[in-house]
Amino acid sequence: MDLVFKALADAGRRQLLDALRERNGQTLSELCDELSELTRQGVTKHLRLLEEAGLVVTMRRGRHKYHYLNPVPINEIAERWISNYEKDKLRALSALKAALEEES
Amino acid sequence: MDLVFKALADAGRRQLLDALRERNGQTLSELCDELSELTRQGVTKHLRLLEEAGLVVTMRRGRHKYHYLNPVPINEIAERWISNYEKDKLRALSALKAALEEES
DNA sequence: ACCATAGGCAACCAAAAGGTTGCCTGTCAA
DNA sequence: TTGACAGGCAACCTTTTGGTTGCCTATGGT
Known part of the structure; x- marks a missing residue:
């Protein structure tokens, strides 16, 4: 990969x-x-x-x-790698948002 | 990007x-x-x-x-770039297959 | 048979990437 | 207030990368 x-x-x-x-x-x-x-x-x-x-x-x-x-290797990256980040996207975003707000 | x-x-x-x-x-x-x-x-x-x-x-x-x-940039790559390849995946695969078979 | 076309090979070069070491600065805690 | 801890800066080095030029090989058309 x-x-x-x-x-x-x-x-x-x-x-x-x-x-x-x-x-x-x-x-x-x-x-x-x-x-x-x-x-x-x-x-x-x-x-x-x-x-x-x-x-x-x-x-x-x-x-x-x-x-x-x-197209197979690109497909594999999407499935095996990127999808992990999609999965955690909301969680990561809210953590990021919380951290930025706390910064004030 | x-x-x-x-x-x-x-x-x-x-x-x-x-x-x-x-x-x-x-x-x-x-x-x-x-x-x-x-x-x-x-x-x-x-x-x-x-x-x-x-x-x-x-x-x-x-x-x-x-x-x-x-996670946003990874998401953008998935949406703006990779998805284009997903779209054409079947078409590309059958072209590839046809080419390989013709090779015989 | 010949020449134009399509591509391959190898050497070379400059710039960028990856990594290190040494030293400096700022911050907390005892 | 002094020392340990967290991190930053800058110089340096080596390898990889991106690209070029020059020349060679093979194939197809006429």
């Missing part, structure tokens, strides 16, 4: 995920067009991290490499 | 959040006990990032500094 969090920490990588969510199965070159501020190698590196985190699955076909979004 | 993602990218910081979720309003020294593998300064630095991301709110009271969890 650590790899997923780390992968999500970069805005460029999140942008890549968004691009794939918008249109799945894009090639490297196509993704490079969307992140025009980076060189191809830069994009490649980001994609490798995303792949290592399991967020993207790739398929080489002839001279093209297609990238597919895998 | 970028700060929140970056803050969540480190396992030590997530551990600090967990500690506060477990017991809210802990002092720096108490939190240091839970992350015994780090020095106090190390913990302080992590807490500063968490605070800058809005995930933790602090209150100095005499010679103690109390730390409170703020």
Whole structure:
């Protein structure tokens, strides 16, 4: 799960995920067009991290490499991690509020 | 939102959040006990990032500094970002499956 | 057969992250 | 009032990260 969090920490990588969510199965070159501020190698590196985190699955076909979004890891973070915080949200908020009021 | 993602990218910081979720309003020294593998300064630095991301709110009271969890930013990520991926989950999964099958 | 296209590999570089040590300040309690 | 306790500041160091450039390989079209 650590790899997923780390992968999500970069805005460029999140942008890549968004691009794939918008249109799945894009090639490297196509993704490079969307992140025009980076060189191809830069994009490649980001994609490798995303792949290592399991967020993207790739398929080489002839001279093209297609990238597919895998939504499962994000889903797991939502379920296994974030939901714990949702659960305690109200309790934490009221504790926070109480602490801030006491500060006066 | 970028700060929140970056803050969540480190396992030590997530551990600090967990500690506060477990017991809210802990002092720096108490939190240091839970992350015994780090020095106090190390913990302080992590807490500063968490605070800058809005995930933790602090209150100095005499010679103690109390730390409170703020669940709102995590909630926002869940709602504004992750939910987009949940929405497209089935579609992305079937695209992925189709691509993998075609590979044979 | 050839050349343009799509991508990979490796070295390199600068900046940021993670962590430490040493010392200083403020606060409470005996 | 003096000492122990809680925390802050700043310098420093090492590793990781984000990015680049240069060159090499493989594939497909004409």
